[in-house]
Each structure stands twice: as structure tokens, then as C-alpha cells.
Amino acid sequence: MSAGSLKVWSWLHTWTSLVCTVFMLLLCLTGLPLIFHHEIGHLLGTEAEPVEMPSDTPRVSLDRVVEVAKERHPGLGGMFLSQEQDEDRIWYLTMSETPTSHDGLKQVAVDARTGEILAEPQLESGFMYIIYSLHIDLFAGLPGMLFLGLMGVFLLISLVSGTVLYAPFMRKLRFGEVRRERTKRIKWLDLHNLLGIVTLVWFFVVGATGVINAWADVLVEIWQDDQLSDMVAPYEGKPVPEEIGSLEAAVQTARKHEPDMEVLFVAFPGTSFSSPHHYGVFMRGNEPLTSRLSKPVLVDAATAQVTDSRELPWYFTMLQVSQPLHFGDYGGRGVQILWAVLDIITIVLLGSGLYLWFAKRRRKSEGYDDLVQDQASRVAAEGRLS
Numbered sequence: 001m002s003a004g005s006l007k008v009w010s011w012l013h014t015w016t017s018l019v020c021t022v023f024m025l026l027l028c029l030t031g032l033p034l035i036f037h038h039e040i041g042h043l044l045g046t047e048a049e050p051v052e053m054p055s056d057t058p059r060v061s062l063d064r065v066v067e068v069a070k071e072r073h074p075g076l077g078g079m080f081l082s083q084e085q086d087e088d089r090i091w092y093l094t095m096s097e098t099p100t101s102h103d104g105l106k107q108v109a110v111d112a113r114t115g116e117i118l119a120e121p122q123l124e125s126g127f128m129y130i131i132y133s134l135h136i137d138l139f140a141g142l143p144g145m146l147f148l149g150l151m152g153v154f155l156l157i158s159l160v161s162g163t164v165l166y167a168p169f170m171r172k173l174r175f176g177e178v179r180r181e182r183t184k185r186i187k188w189l190d191l192h193n194l195l196g197i198v199t200l201v202w203f204f205v206v207g208a209t210g211v212i213n214a215w216a217d218v219l220v221e222i223w224q225d226d227q228l229s230d231m232v233a234p235y236e237g238k239p240v241p242e243e244i245g246s247l248e249a250a251v252q253t254a255r256k257h258e259p260d261m262e263v264l265f266v267a268f269p270g271t272s273f274s275s276p277h278h279y280g281v282f283m284r285g286n287e288p289l290t291s292r293l294s295k296p297v298l299v300d301a302a303t304a305q306v307t308d309s310r311e312l313p314w315y316f317t318m319l320q321v322s323q324p325l326h327f328g329d330y331g332g333r334g335v336q337i338l339w340a341v342l343d344i345i346t347i348v349l350l351g352s353g354l355y356l357w358f359a360k361r362r363r364k365s366e367g368y369d370d371l372v373q374d375q376a377s378r379v380a381a382e383g384r385l386s
Helices: 003-035 037-044 062-072 127-136 141-169 184-214 216-235 247-257 314-327 333-362 368-385
Strands: 077-084 087-096 106-111 117-119 261-267 278-285 294-300 306-309
Touching: 003 037, 003 127, 003 141, 003 314, 003 333, 037 127, 062 077, 062 087, 062 106, 062 117, 062 247, 127 141, 141 184, 141 216, 184 216, 184 314, 184 333, 216 294, 216 306, 216 314, 247 261, 247 278, 247 294, 247 306
Parallel strands: none
Antiparallel strands: 077 087, 077 261, 087 106, 106 117, 261 278, 278 294, 294 306
């Protein structure tokens, strides 16, 4: 690599890193509790806790689940019904005044066996809500999501440029060597390089999936305008039924249509994942590799008949795969711990990068630019001699 190329890569790495580092630190700090959000919820007492019963205890009708929730909140209607993938004893019903409401949402956790309300999780308050909102959109909605996505792009450029720089700078050193006998700044530079290489693949994967997740709302809108619009087109212009039919019947119909899949969530008629005429029953695979992939089954809300069901387009599948990969939801507790350890290492990596930049500003004569120039000259000289 020529001296000029080395300087360009160094400039690219320095400034893309500086632009995104503060935000990446925020995302790493907020991402750490999100990895263990269920465990934190149990510690804070915000998670619904079902009582122990025999595994073959019969389940109540989903219509009863909705009825119980409406008795608690008589002015609200159902929007979405869902279950956690590792907990089928609880149904979570999200409710609102209208099917398209964004504010004033309520959620009720109902025991799937007894029909009793176990808890009412707070959707718009609490410690984890603050952490989640900071991590997802900085409390700024779609603009905040897209901004963090842009910071993720800068991160990916920083990782690539840092990898390109690592090879010539480490040519005279053993892999991962930290020169402890040198100045404090040199030791931190070696440590920064070591941590960067150790976390490179993980950080790139988490950064790339974060960029994809930042486009989640946009991708959902594209799907709504594309596939969903086509699926509900035969109902265009038809009058909206005054009363919707049985939720239990709709879900049972979807289960018969996809017998090898489980229910991920149900979108009530009129919501963004259905139509005014349909229940949108989203089924998921029952294997570890397919449990995060869903398939929409549209069920006529009046007749409980399946009207359409299709595989989701590639961009929606990409989004579904990226979400659990981003937070380490694949593979159970072991992967969670690995993600947490790598997250902490990355916090040190980002902090060391900031330290190196400030150290360079304080001591220009021993700064990173001089190191680059000296190394670039040596690399160029070696190239001429070879």
C-alpha cells in the first residue's frame, strides 16, 4: 500500500469513527440491558408471572381473552394479540381506542389457561421503555431511527478502514501484541487494535443488522403498499362489516391452514398488518432456525375463511432475521452472555478510540498522524527496496 493510500485510509477511519463513536457508545450502553430485558423485567417485577399448573391444562378461548381485557378497559378495542416464543401460558393483548392509534396504548397480560389478568405491562413508561427508546430512535421516531442507521453506516466504514490499516501497522509485531514498555498512548493504540480485531466480525454483524433494523418502519410500509395491498385487493370497495367474527375461529382456521407452524401474533381488522375485513394471523416456524420467520395468513373476519397466504418478500425476511441476531436472541443464555461480553469489550474499544484522538490533539509531535506518516514512509521505502 502506498503512503498516499495509507493516509487516505487513516483519514477515513479517524473521521468516520469520530462521527459515530458517541452514538455507538450510547447504543452499546443501552443495548447491554436490552440483551437481558426479560431477566431485568423479572427483577423489577414488571414481567407477568403465570402460576404453575399441569402442562396439559386446557386453554381458554381467545374470545374470552379479549372479553376479559375489554372488561378491564371497556373503551378500548384489540389491536394485536401475541405470545412470547418461550412462554405459551400468557397472551398479550395490545389495545387502543382505534385500530390505527399510536398513542394511549394499553397492554393486558392474560393467563391462557384461566383467563385471569396477570399484569398490565407499561408500554410507554418505565426504565426499560427509556432504554429501548434511546436505543431504537432517540425518542425521535422515524427520523431518529434513520439517523442511527446513518451512524451505523459510518461504523461499518470505520470497521473496514480500521481493518485495512491494521495489516501494515502490525507487520512488525506479533498478532495481538501490546507493547507495554512503550508510552501510554502506544499501549492504548495496541490495545485498541487488539480489541478491534477480536470484536471485528461481531461488531460488523451487529452494526449491519442495526442498519437494517433502522429501516424497519420503512420496510413495513413498503410491504404494506406492495404485498399486503395485493392480498386484500379483492375486498376493495366492499362495505366494512359492522361486527367482526370470532377471533378463536380465525386462529383455528389459520392453524389448520399451516399445521406445522405456530401463532406469532394476530393483527385485528383495521390495523396496519391486516385490513378492515381481515384478521392477519402471522404464523412462525417451530424449529430454531425458522422460529423467527413468519408467514401471514389473512382470514375473513366475518366468515373465518382463509382468503390469502403468501411467503413474505426477501426484504421482510431479512428484517426478521436481523432483529434477533442484533440482540443475541438466537441460542439461549450462552449467546446472551457472549453478546454481553463482546458488548463490554466494544465499549472499551470505543473509549480507547476517543482517548487516542484526544491524546493526538494534546501531543501533536507524538500524534496518530505522525505515526501514520512515519509508518507510511517506511512501507513505501520497503516497497521500493523489494
